[in-house]
Amino acid sequence: MALTQEEVSHIAKLARLGLSAEDVERMREQLSSILEHFQVLQGLDTSDILPTAYVVPLHSVLREDLSEDSFSPEDILANAPRPEEGYFRVQAVLEE
Template identity: 55%
Template structure:
């Protein structure tokens, strides 16, 4: 299951993780090796086997919709790298 450098760059783009050329090569090697190892799963017969998302089965969990205290605005904004008044400041998403 050898990945190409192009594929590694594509995955990094999807994940929005910047990578250097050196990292591309290292990840290519390591991820290929790991995926190669996981090929063993293909040997398991899973016809008619349902998928498990959560191991402990739970029905819908609901609670009354009651108003209760939550974080203050100052608390919620305290860790924001860029703040403007009562807002989190972000970079332009749309460029014209």
């Protein structure tokens, strides 16, 4: 289950994770070896088995839609890397 460098770069792009050229190669080797260990699962017959997503049989939990106090904008913006006039500053999202 050997990955190529192109595949690694594509996954990094999907994960929005910057990787150096060295990182890409190291990641390629390590991920390939880990994926190799996953192959054992393909030998198990699970054709009639339902998947388990959560182990507790709880269903959608709803509460009354009541308004209550929340955090102040100051509390939330206290951790913002670049707050500006009550907003989070980011680079332009829409390009020309």
